[in-house]
Amino acid sequence: MISLKDVSLAYAGRTGPVLALEGTTISVGRGEFAAVVGPSGCGKSTLMKLVTGLVKPTTGVVAVDGAPVTGPVKMAGMAFQNANLLPWRTVTDNILLPLEIVEPYRGKFRSHRAEYVAKVEDLLATVGLKGFGDRFPWELSGGMQQRASLCRSLIHEPALLMLDEPFAALDAFTREELWCVLRDVWQRLKFTVVLVTHDLREAVFLADTVHVMSARPGRIIETRDVSFTRPRDLEVCYDKAFTDIVHDLRNQIAQVRKG
Amino acid sequence: MNSSKIESLAPWIFVIALFVIWELVCKLFGVSTITLPAPSDIWAAILRYWAPLLRNSFVTLWTTLAGFALAVAFGLFLGLVVGWSRTIYRGLYPVMIGFNSIPKVAVVPILVLWFGIGEIPAILTAFLISFFPIVVNVATGLATIEPELEDVLRALGASKLDVMRKVGIPRAMPYFFGSLKVAITLAFVGTVVSETIAANAGIGFLMAQAGSNFQMPLVFAGLIALAVEGILMYAATAWLEQRMTGWAFRAQGSAAA
Numbered sequence: 001m002i003s004l005k006d007v008s009l010a011y012a013g014r015t016g017p018v019l020a021l022e023g024t025t026i027s028v029g030r031g032e033f034a035a036v037v038g039p040s041g042c043g044k045s046t047l048m049k050l051v052t053g054l055v056k057p058t059t060g061v062v063a064v065d066g067a068p069v070t071g072p073v074k075m076a077g078m079a080f081q082n083a084n085l086l087p088w089r090t091v092t093d094n095i096l097l098p099l100e101i102v103e104p105y106r107g108k109f110r111s112h113r114a115e116y117v118a119k120v121e122d123l124l125a126t127v128g129l130k131g132f133g134d135r136f137p138w139e140l141s142g143g144m145q146q147r148a149s150l151c152r153s154l155i156h157e158p159a160l161l162m163l164d165e166p167f168a169a170l171d172a173f174t175r176e177e178l179w180c181v182l183r184d185v186w187q188r189l190k191f192t193v194v195l196v197t198h199d200l201r202e203a204v205f206l207a208d209t210v211h212v213m214s215a216r217p218g219r220i221i222e223t224r225d226v227s228f229t230r231p232r233d234l235e236v237c238y239d240k241a242f243t244d245i246v247h248d249l250r251n252q253i254a255q256v257r258k259g
Numbered sequence: 260m261n262s263s264k265i266e267s268l269a270p271w272i273f274v275i276a277l278f279v280i281w282e283l284v285c286k287l288f289g290v291s292t293i294t295l296p297a298p299s300d301i302w303a304a305i306l307r308y309w310a311p312l313l314r315n316s317f318v319t320l321w322t323t324l325a326g327f328a329l330a331v332a333f334g335l336f337l338g339l340v341v342g343w344s345r346t347i348y349r350g351l352y353p354v355m356i357g358f359n360s361i362p363k364v365a366v367v368p369i370l371v372l373w374f375g376i377g378e379i380p381a382i383l384t385a386f387l388i389s390f391f392p393i394v395v396n397v398a399t400g401l402a403t404i405e406p407e408l409e410d411v412l413r414a415l416g417a418s419k420l421d422v423m424r425k426v427g428i429p430r431a432m433p434y435f436f437g438s439l440k441v442a443i444t445l446a447f448v449g450t451v452v453s454e455t456i457a458a459n460a461g462i463g464f465l466m467a468q469a470g471s472n473f474q475m476p477l478v479f480a481g482l483i484a485l486a487v488e489g490i491l492m493y494a495a496t497a498w499l500e501q502r503m504t505g506w507a508f509r510a511q512g513s514a515a516a
Contacts, residue, residue: 052414074416084408088429088506097425102415136506156415164407 001160001192002028002051007060008217009046020046022217024060028194028209030159033186035195035203037249038213039257044196046218048162051194052076064160073160074102077153077191081165083145085137091148092133095120098156105156116155123151126188127181143174147181154185161186163195167202176234179205187231200246200253205237212249214256222252296476301483304476311465316484318460319450322378323492326385327446334390334442335435338397342431343423348398355391363388364452371457381453381461388449389442396438400431433507436500443492451485462488 009021020043028034036044049055050062053069062069077098085094099105099116109116117133124130127147137145146166153161163182167175183206186193197203203210204226212222226245228236236242278298284290285297292300305312341348363384370380404426412422454463462481469477501508 049410052410054410054413072413072416074414076414078411078414080407080411082405082407084405084411086408086426086429088504097412098415100425101412101417101421153411162414 001030001032001065002026002194003061003063004047004050004057005061005063007050007057007062009043009050009055010058011055019217021050021057022219024218024220026211026220026223028192030192031190032209033193033195033207035197035207035210036213037197037200037203037210037253038218039215039253040198042213042215043218044213045164047213048078048164048194048196051160052078052162075156075158076160076162077156077158078162079146079149079153079164079166081168083137083142083149085145085148085152087137089137090133091124091129091135091137091140092117092120094137094148095123095151095155097152102156120151120155123155124148126185127151128177143170143178146170146178150178150182150185154189154191157189157191159191161191161193163193163197165197166195168197168199175199175202180234182206183232200249201237204242204245204249205232205234210245210249212252212256221256224249293473293475296479300476301479304474304480305483308477308480312462312480312484315460315462315465315481316488318378319447319454319462319485320488320492322381322454322461323385323443323447323450323488325378326382326449327389327443329382329386330390330393330442330446331439333386334393334438335397337390338394338431338435339401339423339428341394342398342401342427343419348402355394359391363449364456367453367456370453376457376459378458378460381450381458381463384453385446385449389446392438392441392445393435396434397431400434401427404430433500433504436496436504439496439500440493443496444489447485447489447492 004024004026007021007024008019010017010019012018024047026034026036026047036047038044046055050057051064051069051073053062053064053072056070064073085091086097089097096113096116100109105112105116121130121133124133127150129144129147129151132140132144132148137148140148146169150166153163167178170178179202186206193207195203195206207226210224210226211220212224213219214221224245228239228242282298285295290297296304337351341351366387367380367384370383374380374383401423404422408426409422412425417425450461451463454461455467458464462484466478466481469475469481
């Protein structure tokens, strides 16, 4: 589904060119849940922009679905640490936004609106926001806004979901709740996910594979498969095998931070 | 009387107190009417000259509104253009700053040479002085779109026009309506300045005439008329702002709660 081959990216910084990524090679299969972890400032977010085609690599090739990426991929769903909902739109209208833009929904948005609204309500129920469609974003708590943001990134049934630390600003309990929401939606719809995070437990709990990045300029220094049986329960986080992996990853990142 | 009732009456109490003190000072110190007329003298002038006051107020009102309307149309257009493209923004910025720093009083004689004495220089002065804050505000609203939100939309294949229509323009609306309050006040200043220098109607003209005839109560009656008009126009735009972009205020209110 996604492949980066020997990708480097340099951008013009204030004091000359900055190398954000160097020689990054990574591949994510269709329907796979991949997590990217690493120290802060290692170019994890740059990776997201490369995959979605928002920036072009300086060298190397980024390919999605076998075709090299030359511009915005026009189908990826994205969610960030900030929910970024539009305050003048209700929750439902916020979630409908991608359908106003992406084809083929865009062309028939007016005539099929009722159908799409029903779809939004369905999705809202999945993430535990049933009945909140008519509210405005600022009437919701941070966790609820993030749920709505997740709905917005999924409404057009993207084959690829890019998440950039989506749960980082939430409290621990809400975060775990949303892990389960994401787990369930993913298990139901089976899209490809790239989750950028610095929360190792989050990465290990949710992902099939965890990629570890080095400090800037970022490279993938290790790829680790996580093979706990699915569906996973939150209890798995307290398994010895689970904590061992987290501990191991923790040590690796501590090392690259020093290096 | 409870405190909220006192608070709602406070504006009236202060206005009345101001006039009472004014009246007392004039009477107690025997201030000459030529220097500073007392409110009672001004009131008498208003009653005596209500017809010309009303007629000239109307002229000032419509020239201000005409200049303001031009400023809104042009300011909105230029603001969208400037907010759209960084290159245009960089190119136009020095020109706009330079233009805005010219005191518009200096432009009035040129306008008079071009268009003659009358309403047109007043309308144009009002326009020239008031479009700038609209441009700056609209452009700011567009330029401060959250980059992540733009990424979300662009990753869906949204064009620049899509991003502007769905996010940029609605987002700029509170800035736009906010700037109208500033713009209408400035437009009013522009009109009156121009009328004072070169016009044959309007409150500015009336005051200049009354001044040269030493009719100070009438000059002050003109000031009162200006104050009333200014307050009304400001209130109208403030009301419009509340009505059109209530979500922006509610959002702040809920964040504070």
